[in-house]
Amino acid sequence: MNFVPKPNDIAGIIEADRAHVWHHLSQHKQYETSDPPIMIEGKGLRIWDAKGREYLDAVAGGVWTVNVGYGRESIANAVRDQLVKLNYFAGAAGSEPGARFAQKLIEKMPGLTRVYYSNSGSEANEKVFKMVRQISARHHGGRKSKILFRERDYHGTTIAVLAACGQPQRAEQYGPFPEGFVEVPHCLEYRNQYPDAEDYGLAAANAIEDVILREGPDTVGLLCLEPITAGGGVITPPKGYWERVQEICRKYEVLLHIDEVVCGLGRTGTWFGYQQYGVKPDFVTMAKGVASGYAAISCTVTTEAVFEMFKDNPSDPMSYFRDISTYGGCLAGPAAALENMRIIEDEGLLANTVSMGERLDGNLRALMEKHRVVGDVRGKGLFYGAELVADRTTKEPLAEAKVAAVVAKCREHGVIIGMTNRSLPGLNNTLCLSPGLIATPDDIDTITSAIDRALAEVCG
Ligand code: PLP
Secondary structure, three states: OOOOOOHHHHHHHHHHHHHHOOOOOOOHHHHHOOOOOOEEEEEEOEEEEOOOOEEEEOOHHHHHOOOOOEOOHHHHHHHHHHHHHOOEOOOOOOOHHHHHHHHHHHHOOOOOOEEEEEOOHHHHHHHHHHHHHHHHHHHOOOOOOEEEEEOOOOOOOOHHHHOOOOOHHHHOOOOOOOOOEEEEOOOOHHHOOOOOOOOHHHHHHHHHHHHHHHHOHHHEEEEEEOOOEOOOOOEOOOOOHHHHHHHHHHHOOOEEEEEOOOOOOOOOOOOOHHHHOOOOOOEEEEOHHHOOOOOOOEEEEEOHHHHHOOOOOOOOOOOOOOOOOHHHHEOHHHHHHHHHHHHHHHOOHHHHHHHHHHHHHHHHHHHHHHOOOEEEEEEEOOEEEEEEEEEOOOOEEOOHHHHHHHHHHHHHOOEEOEEOOOOOOOOOOEEEEOOOOOOOHHHHHHHHHHHHHHHHHHHO
16 A cells, blocks of 8 residues: 555545535435545555555445456556547547447447447436437337336436336435336345246246236337346346346337446456346446446447437438437547456456356355355355345345444455445345455455354344
8 A cells, every 4th residue: 555644634634525525325414423434545456545444345346346456557557548649539529449449349249239438327328218219209109118127226326217216215305207117026036026936037027028018018118127136136137037038028129228337347257247148138238347447438339220220311300319428538438448358358357257256156155054144145256145134934134224234344344345225125135245356265255254254243
């Protein structure tokens, strides 16, 4: 660590922060009596706060972002070199790093051909919603405009994407929302919604078909799903689910949008989460891991067939996608993304994610044997959740305050983990883990040992 905190530095930073910064996702009352957390420096998976405390970050920057770890000089240099050469030109023009990154990305995504740049996951998702509404207007007389989203999924923070939010506490008090968004049921097998089903995956997917039939297939334009639900509780799909979802979308000509904002760029051990399930999407969106937090960039990726639907018709001035994102023209994003992708490839981080994911899975299952409070363990690659319950038989969720206490204890023991926090009434009971893809066996064991200790301290 280069930063050696001095008492004056710390006091000054904390005072300025407390006086002027409005933190994301925070109840600020707590900072009247305790100091706000302020991170100063990071290297690999380690991060240091303003008081000089070291943590092992098991959540890649808090929200599944820093896939290649902190302190990557080669990304900083790539960004610097690009900014000095050309920092920006409006997104309506092309650029060298934009063209190169799009080409590399498309190589990893057979069947998809077009990349639209913007800055955040929310924005990338909203672009899809706009495209689908415009396809409906241009090709279906405005009728096929409904957007289906799934209970417990999250697609971002703006009003339009909150209209497609399956986590009620995130949307509460921010309405009214735009029309034409319809929820379909979640697919979490542990919280069995179809007790009589012989094939759970089929039943969960068929519930989507029921919604399409109820709404009228000619009114439904898009189905938007996370490949593995992230903040809604790390929900891995049941067997056969995705195959049936794909069939249903084809049958009713509903475009399929996979939100890879969390799973994209290696988190599950393949480049994208949907590639675990053999799905062929019409749209894929991505953000966090695209540049691992070194620059703001998101991508909306689609097929040539979708692109063709926007082919400019000179006699119709409304015929193209009339959208721009100012910072979609900032070249720090694709420059960082190119180097980020090179690191994932050259350091073999997909393979590491698979093997470290197996270790994490094994360690978490051992915790489940040891602690009755761990009701379910699920995930893929370096993306895991452990659902905590007060009672294994009834599956009554452990109280949110206790789950938060486990997270806080881990932090006391030097490991930062996450949880489904204030998003699902009564169900904010899943611990969330997503270390950087560079994790070592020692890192994985340190993470699960801290959870083991915290569970013993909080739950006995
Ligand atoms: N989609 C998913 C699955 C997410 O988890 C998030 C953020 O956590 C978003 C979209 C929104 O991304 P952003 O915060 O970059 O707008």
